[in-house]
Each structure stands twice: as structure tokens, then as C-alpha cells.
Amino acid sequence: MHMADALISPAVGGTMWAVSAGLIGHCSKKVKNEMDDQKIPLMGVMGAFIFAAQMINFTIPVTGSSGHLGGGMILSILLGPHIAFLTMASVLTVQALFFADGGLLALGCNIFNLGFFPCFIAYPLIYKRIAGKNPTRKNILTGALIAAIAGLQMGAFAVVMETVLSGVSELPFRTFLLLMQPIHLAIGTVEGLTTAAVVFFIWRARPEILNAAASSAPIGGISIRSVLTGIAVATLITGGTLSWFASSNPDGLEWAMFKTAGVEELETSHNLHLSLSEVQKKTAFLPDYGFQSDGSELLLNEKENSEEYGGTAATTEAKKHEASSWPSIDSGTSVSGLIGGLLTLTLAVAIGFILRYKKSNV
Numbered sequence: 001m002h003m004a005d006a007l008i009s010p011a012v013g014g015t016m017w018a019v020s021a022g023l024i025g026h027c028s029k030k031v032k033n034e035m036d037d038q039k040i041p042l043m044g045v046m047g048a049f050i051f052a053a054q055m056i057n058f059t060i061p062v063t064g065s066s067g068h069l070g071g072g073m074i075l076s077i078l079l080g081p082h083i084a085f086l087t088m089a090s091v092l093t094v095q096a097l098f099f100a101d102g103g104l105l106a107l108g109c110n111i112f113n114l115g116f117f118p119c120f121i122a123y124p125l126i127y128k129r130i131a132g133k134n135p136t137r138k139n140i141l142t143g144a145l146i147a148a149i150a151g152l153q154m155g156a157f158a159v160v161m162e163t164v165l166s167g168v169s170e171l172p173f174r175t176f177l178l179l180m181q182p183i184h185l186a187i188g189t190v191e192g193l194t195t196a197a198v199v200f201f202i203w204r205a206r207p208e209i210l211n212a213a214a215s216s217a218p219i220g221g222i223s224i225r226s227v228l229t230g231i232a233v234a235t236l237i238t239g240g241t242l243s244w245f246a247s248s249n250p251d252g253l254e255w256a257m258f259k260t261a262g263v264e265e266l267e268t269s270h271n272l273h274l275s276l277s278e279v280q281k282k283t284a285f286l287p288d289y290g291f292q293s294d295g296s297e298l299l300l301n302e303k304e305n306s307e308e309y310g311g312t313a314a315t316t317e318a319k320k321h322e323a324s325s326w327p328s329i330d331s332g333t334s335v336s337g338l339i340g341g342l343l344t345l346t347l348a349v350a351i352g353f354i355l356r357y358k359k360s361n362v
Contacts, residue, residue, distance in 0.1 A: 001070070001155060001184070001253050002095070002110055005103030005273045006266040009166035016162065017108030023116065024089055027082040031355055034080060034212070038219035040352035042209070045231045046075055047087045047348035048341035051094065052239030053194075055289060055337055059247040060186045065255035066247035067187030070155070072118030073148045073195045077127065078202055080213040081119040083352075088115040090348045094340060100284035104276040113158045118151035126150055128214060135210070140199055145192030152188035156180045159253060170261040179256035187252050202227060239337025243289070244327040286339065290332035 005013070050071035057066040071091070075084035089111045095101040102110045130143035160180050164173045202209055205227050212219045249255070254264040268274070281287075 001113060001152075001159060001251070002092075002102035003106040003113075003159060003162070003253070004265060005105040005276055006268040007159075007163045007166065007168055007171075008103065008106045008109060010105065010270070010272050012162050012166045013105035013108060015108075016112055017105075020089070020108040020111040020115075023085060023112070027085045028355055030082040030216070031080075031086065032358065034083070034216050034218050035352055035356045036218035036220070038222070038224050039079065039083065039212070040349055040356065041228055042219070042224065042231075043079060043083055043087050043352050044345040044349035045228050045235065046078060047090050048345040049231050049235045049238070050075065050087070051091050051340050051344040052235045052243070052337050054091070054095070055239060055243040055246060055333070055340075057247040057249070057251055058190060059249055060183065060252075063183060063186070063255065064249055065183055065252055066249040067184070067190060067252050068246075069191055069194055070114050070118065070148075070152060072115055073122060073127065073144060073151055073191070074198050076119045076123035076213070077144070077195070077199050078209055078213055080216045081123055082216065084123075085115045085119045086351055087348050088119070090351065091344050094344045094347060096280070097283045098285060098343060099289055099336060099340060100280050100287040101289070103273075104280055105272065109159075109162050113155040113162075117154040117158070118147070121154065122147040122151035133214075135203070137200065140203065141193075141196045144196040144199060145189070148192035148195050149185060149188035152184045152191060153181060156184040156252070168266065170263075170266060171257065172260070175260050176256060179259050180252070183252040183255060201230065205230070235341050236338070239341050240334045243333050243337045244329050246328070248328070286332065286336045289336035289340070290330060291335075 008016075050069070053069045053071060055068070057068045059066050072084065072088055075087050078084075079087060092102060092107060092110050092114065096104055096107050096110070127143040127147035130146065131139045135143075157177070157180070160171075160173065160177045163171050163176065199210070206222065206224055208222050209219060209224065209227065211217075250258060250264050257266070258264045286292075
């Protein structure tokens with residue numbers, strides 16, 4: 001559900017940048033009293049884990065689409081809503097700057113859509129009320145499933161509204177909405193089950209982490225080294241090898257766009273879009289989570305695919321997905337997963353230390 005700049009007008013993109021920046025500022029003030037020596041590294045490893053997990057697209061049967069973990073609900077349950085939002089912003093910033101995943105103009109939209117709804121609506125109003133103060137295995141599963149679906153449904157609706165308000169005529173409201181919501185219902189179901197599995201692991205190992213997150217309090221003097229180690233190992237495995245098994249099908253947003261407009265990516269000639277695209281080309285050293293390839297080879301493959309399937313953009317895209325091998329064993333993917341996780345961990349930990357330092361100097 002990472003939006004590209006072509007979907008967003010400068011007015012909508014600028015507005016959502018301001019909204020997300022305001023939320024980041026609000027969260028930064030709120031978390032000063034809950035940051036401690038335990039939550040800072042947990043924030044870092046959880047950010048790295050979500051980065052790696054988002055690289056794995058899972059196939060949605062029958063549809064020809066795929067989805068990936070959003071992660072906002074997992075972060076909220078383990079870190080609390082404010083730290084979770086800051087961590088999600090770290091993940092999405094690293095993805096946009098260094099891997100060209102999501103546009104720079106659309107970054108404010110992506111942070112809001114993937115962060116605000118799970119952290120500030122689905123978590124406090126759905127998950128916490130279902131799980132309760134003394135959660136059981138059943139309540140955790142029920143709460144995670146319903147909250148994850150609700151958060152993703154709200155995020156998908158926001159994508160539709162931001163696109164429509166931007167005046168993208170290729171994606172009419174009704175058609176786009178009727179495709180986006182059902183496909184993200186399926187994706188949300190998988191996210192809910194995954195969220196519950198991760199939370200079960202933490203709940204059994206250190207339930208104090210969930211209690212601290214629920215009350216927006218420091219974790220305290222307990223040792224969480226085993227939890228940090230477990231998440232770090234899962235991150236290395238996920239980013240380094242499991243990412244090879246990602247589905248080659250278009251994700252929910254790309255699928256809905258293809259069904260609506262016949263293309264997975266829209267063309268743009270807006271000067272701001274083109275300028276930001278040039279900036280992103282310079283900052284993204286591993287675009288699309290892989291080593292850069294020779295452009296001439298890509299053009300040749302596109303030409304061959306187009307000729308074989310009749311020369312249309314739609315069939316060229318279909319050929320690309322059909323021809324993709326699975327699993328895609330690629331050193332570039334592994335390097336991207338490991339470096340991206342490290343960058344996210346570094347950024348999240350740096351934010352945590354800065355906020356802790358400000359607290360100690362107030």
C-alpha cells in the first residue's frame with residue numbers, strides 16, 4: 001500500500017506531509033516519559049523486523065494479487081501507539097529514500113495511512129478493548145485480527161480518497177474503492193494472524209512488554225535480552241532468505257490500479273514529480289530491493305514481452321509477472337533486507353536516544 005508520487009497532487013502531498021510531521025512532533029513529546037534503556041533497543045529491532053517483513057509479499061489466492069505486512073498493529077501492541085508511529089515513520093522513510101519504495105511526495109500519505117489508523121484508532125479503540133487488561137490467547141487473536149483488518153481497511157480507504165482528491169481521473173472513485181477494500185480485507189486477515197503470532201511470542205516470553213505498551217510506561221528493570229535476540233534473529237532470516245519467497249504478483253494497490261486503469265503505475269509529467277524522482281534516483285542505492293541492472297537489458301525484455309503478447313502495456317505487465325521465477329534467489333534482495341534492516345534500526349534507535357536525551361535535559 002505504498003503510494004507512488006504519480007497518485008498524489010502537490011497540494012494533497014504537501015498537506016499530508018504537514019499532517020504526518022505534526023503527528024511525529026506530537027508523538028515525540030508524548031514518548032519522553034516512557035523511553036528507557038529497554039524500549040529504545042526494542043524500538044530499533046522491531047523497526048528492522050517490520051522493514052524485513054514488508055519485503056515478503058504473500059499471494060492472495062484466485063485474485064492474482066499479493067499483499068504484505070503493514071506492521072502498525074504489531075508495533076502498537078509491543079511499543080505503544082506513539083513510539084509505534086515514530087517507528088513506522090522510520091521504516092517508511094528508509095524505504096522511500098534508499099529503496100525507492102513509495103514516492104517522496106507521497107511519503108506523508110504513506111506514513112499517515114500505514115501509521116495513524118492502526119496506532120491511534122485500531123489499537124486503542126479495538127485491540128485494547130478486546131484484549132483487556134489481562135489478555136488471554138483467544139482475546140489476543142480476536143483483537144489482533146479485527147484491529148488489523150479495520151486498520152488496513154481505513155488505510156485503503158484513505159489511499160482512495162487521497163487519489164481522488166488529487167484529481168487522478170484514471171482511477172474513478174467508485175471502481176477504485178470497490179477493488180481496494182475487498183483485496184485489503186484479505187490482506188488484513190493475513191496481517192491479523194501474523195500479528196497475533198508475533199504477539200503470542202512476546203506475551204509468553206515477557207508479558208511486561210505488552211503491559212508497558214498498554215499503559216505508555218517504561219518497561220523498567222527487567223531483562224528483555226532474549227526477546228531482542230529472538231526478534232533480531234527473525235529479522236536476519238526474514239530479510240536475508242525468506243524475502244526470496246515473496247510473491248511476484250502485484251500488491252493490492254497495484255492490482256486495484258491495473259483492474260481500474262489497465263496499468264500498475266501511472267505516468268506523470270508534473271515538474272515536481274519529475275524533480276523528486278530525480279532526487280530519489282540519487283538517494284536510492286538499492287532500488288526495488290536489488291542491485292541496479294543495465295537499463296538496455298530491461299528495455300529489450302520489455303520489447304520482447306510486448307511483441308509476444310500483442311504490444312499492449314497490460315499484457316507486458318502480465319508477462320513480467322508470469323515470467324518471474326519463484327523463489328527468486330537473489331543476493332541483491334538479501335543485501336537489501338539486511339542493509340535496510342540495519343538502517344531502520346539505526347534511525348529508530350537514534351530517534352529514541354535523542355528523545356531520551358531531551359527528557360534528561362528538561
